[in-house]
Amino acid sequence: MTLHGYFRSSSSYRCRIALNLKGLAYEQVAVHLVKDGGQQKSPAYKALNPQGLVPTLEVDGLVLTQSPAILEWLEETHPEPALLPTGAADRAAVRAFCAVIACEIHPLQNLRVLQYLDTAFGQGAEGKEIWCQRWIGDGLAACEALLAKRPASRYAFGEAPGMAEVYLLPQIFAARRFKVDLSAMPRLSAIAEACEALPAFAEAHPSRQPDAE
Amino acid sequence: MTLHGYFRSSSSYRCRIALNLKGLAYEQVAVHLVKDGGQQKSPAYKALNPQGLVPTLEVDGLVLTQSPAILEWLEETHPEPALLPTGAADRAAVRAFCAVIACEIHPLQNLRVLQYLDTAFGQGAEGKEIWCQRWIGDGLAACEALLAKRPASRYAFGEAPGMAEVYLLPQIFAARRFKVDLSAMPRLSAIAEACEALPAFAEAHPSRQPDAE
Incomplete structure (x- = not known):
């Protein structure tokens, strides 16, 4: 798994915590939100994430965006330990x-x-x-x-x-x-x-x- | 089910659509967001929803707030017709x-x-x-x-x-x-x-x- 994010971005930070809690290994690619006028606006990054926002999680060619969707995906595909209760x-x-x-x-x-x-x-x-x-x-x-x-x-x-x-x-x-x-x-x-x-x-x-x- | 909402609120509107798509009957209680300085700020409504926001869905004594959580709850408890795909x-x-x-x-x-x-x-x-x-x-x-x-x-x-x-x-x-x-x-x-x-x-x-x- 590769997490494209920014150290101070809350939504990147959420994904890092969830990945760590589930014991999943991931590489990080830094996307600096201020440098170069915002690296998230570069054509290369926008090809991956058209909205030009962090984070993006890449998993074997699958491209996931928006942290709430990424977190629900992690919970569905890697259910243990559970981050949501059962009822x-x-x-x-x-x-x-x-x-x-x-x-x-x-x-x-x-x-x-x-x-x-x-x-x-x-x-x-x-x-x-x-x-x-x-x-x-x-x-x-x-x-x-x-x-x-x-x-x-x-x-x-x-x-x-x-x-x-x-x-x-x-x-x-x-x-x-x-x-x-x-x-x-x-x-x-x-x-x-x-x-x-x-x-x-x-x-x-x-x-x-x-x-x- | 009782939906406490406001006609023009997007998040109330989301819940109405989902309830209708799933064919669920519900009563509506109007919470006027402007009248009386905002009825959502009344002590009676805040006892139900401490955040003082619409919507709130009441189901047999269960009180649900925040439309994303309400919509996921509806999908989990009333899965047909499904609003989310399977994979x-x-x-x-x-x-x-x-x-x-x-x-x-x-x-x-x-x-x-x-x-x-x-x-x-x-x-x-x-x-x-x-x-x-x-x-x-x-x-x-x-x-x-x-x-x-x-x-x-x-x-x-x-x-x-x-x-x-x-x-x-x-x-x-x-x-x-x-x-x-x-x-x-x-x-x-x-x-x-x-x-x-x-x-x-x-x-x-x-x-x-x-x-x-």
């Missing part, structure tokens, strides 16, 4: 948690949106930081509220990490980067700390990637 | 198409984001329209490009509508509302036209809902 209602609860991050938080704070806020609306560093803090803060508060309704557990949905943590850890990383106040989110913070002690998460961290800066 | 690679292709809409387009043009662009960055109607046109236009162009790599078919991924159309039709509706130029997307336009002739889609249309304005 439909429990799976829906985990997927709802993941969707808060994938559909409510991350899209608003990714690089191309921040670049557009700058070029189209003249928002400098301060405006972009307020923007990120608003959406990351609101979304993670919703994640904390979802978990507050559940019995206590080491990880979000039980005693082992799974899909919820695959989405959560990259979002916590971004939250820290944009100086989001996490003090009202003790449960998310405890889950992040528990995950950071596990090799699958530690080795997927942006700072540990070959293209880290 | 893992094909499922990944459909889910990637859906994720472009769910994770790259829709989050940027939903009501609370547009309200924030207004209040925080002083963007009026014109600025918000340019913003929407940019993200909807880019995202749908990516969807068109994904399909251009595939053999011709009546619907996005074959001869029957499925999950791709569940996400696409609400996004096309929003694209028209924000005056996005769809002329360079002949394939998406043809799929939308084919779907609009089907009762499952026609009856899910915002204009046909009890709370339509």
Whole structure:
């Protein structure tokens, strides 16, 4: 397997965690999102991924894009260890948690949106930081509220990490980067700390990637 | 089943289409996103859905939130007719198409984001329209490009509508509302036209809902 990604991209980071949790070996190809005007916009990369976004996972000629689709594919084709629980209602609860991050938080704070806020609306560093803090803060508060309704557990949905943590850890990383106040989110913070002690998460961290800066 | 939603919300519209395609009966409870300062923010609704977003699907006491999770739950618990293909690679292709809409387009043009662009960055109607046109236009162009790599078919991924159309039709509706130029997307336009002739889609249309304005 070859993962085309960028060390700091949340969606690349999600895939690295999932691949590590499942014990799958993969090579990495770095696609620098800023250098050369954005290497993801190069004709060579767009031939692989027409949307010009990371990540792309290549598996024996199969080209997979969009991290939610890649993660579901990994779960279907490499079911052990499972990242989703078995019952439909429990799976829906985990997927709802993941969707808060994938559909409510991350899209608003990714690089191309921040670049557009700058070029189209003249928002400098301060405006972009307020923007990120608003959406990351609101979304993670919703994640904390979802978990507050559940019995206590080491990880979000039980005693082992799974899909919820695959989405959560990259979002916590971004939250820290944009100086989001996490003090009202003790449960998310405890889950992040528990995950950071596990090799699958530690080795997927942006700072540990070959293209880290 | 009871669907708490709003006639114009894309994610409510997705759920209506999927429920109709699967031939499932459901009641609707309207949650007006603007009236009363946003009924989704009421304590009663937030007790059901702490995030204060539509839709919420209630099924015999089970409370499901976030449309991607609701749609996967429907597919798992009511598998016929299937909205996803059977092979893992094909499922990944459909889910990637859906994720472009769910994770790259829709989050940027939903009501609370547009309200924030207004209040925080002083963007009026014109600025918000340019913003929407940019993200909807880019995202749908990516969807068109994904399909251009595939053999011709009546619907996005074959001869029957499925999950791709569940996400696409609400996004096309929003694209028209924000005056996005769809002329360079002949394939998406043809799929939308084919779907609009089907009762499952026609009856899910915002204009046909009890709370339509």
